[in-house]
Amino acid sequence: MAVLPVATPVALLLLARSPLGTGAFEPVQQPVQFDHRHHASDEGIGCRYCHDGAWQGPSAGIPPTSRCMGCHAQIWNESALLAPVRQSYFEDRPIPWNRVHRLPQYVFFNHAIHVHKGVGCVSCHGRVDQMPLVEQVAPLTMGWCLECHRDPAPHLRPPEHVADMTWSPRGPARDVGLAVMRTLDVSPRTECSTCHR
Numbered sequence: 001m002a003v004l005p006v007a008t009p010v011a012l013l014l015l016a017r018s019p020l021g022t023g024a025f026e027p028v029q030q031p032v033q034f035d036h037r038h039h040a041s042d043e044g045i046g047c048r049y050c051h052d053g054a055w056q057g058p059s060a061g062i063p064p065t066s067r068c069m070g071c072h073a074q075i076w077n078e079s080a081l082l083a084p085v086r087q088s089y090f091e092d093r094p095i096p097w098n099r100v101h102r103l104p105q106y107v108f109f110n111h112a113i114h115v116h117k118g119v120g121c122v123s124c125h126g127r128v129d130q131m132p133l134v135e136q137v138a139p140l141t142m143g144w145c146l147e148c149h150r151d152p153a154p155h156l157r158p159p160e161h162v163a164d165m166t167w168s169p170r171g172p173a174r175d176v177g178l179a180v181m182r183t184l185d186v187s188p189r190t191e192c193s194t195c196h197r
């Protein structure tokens with residue numbers, strides 16, 4: 001019985017950091033069957049085309065329905081699967097997409113600083129171009145973020161390859177990352193106020 005007061009908090013902490021607690025590896029259903037494999041891999045549409053906010057500020061953003069209709073006014077324009085897209089467009093109401101990557105409200109995160117310093121989309125989001133339904137592949141815990149902030153070199157790439165899902169370094173990843181760190185003056189902060197503002 002003396003073990004219970006210690007075991008319970010430890011078990012809860014472990015649960016909070018497990019995929020069950022972080023929501024990792026759970027495909028998120030969406031109001032429209034959007035297959036990233038088709039759009040990103042088959043059609044070669046880059047991350048930035050739809051998620052241009054990632055290069056400009058904290059949120060990657062979701063594209064307006066007008067961007068979807070740029071193609072789908074011509075392609076699959078009568079498909080029943082795309083009825084919610086057409087309805088959203090003609091009623092001028094955004095599609096209520098379900099969020100996949102969630103951080104606690106007390107955590108500040110800025111996509112722009114990460115992509116401009118050479119952190120590839122795939123480093124945090126995984127191979128989205130191979131996902132029929134997007135799922136969170138990284139735990140997004142404080143420990144996970146700090147691990148990268150303390151040693152970012154293995155995760156860095158030249159900025160022109162940030163959104164390239166298939167890019168791989170020529171030579172050791174650490175050497176490439178160290179060169180990127182020097183070129184882009186990468187010096188991640190680990191103070192509490194970096195993320196907790």
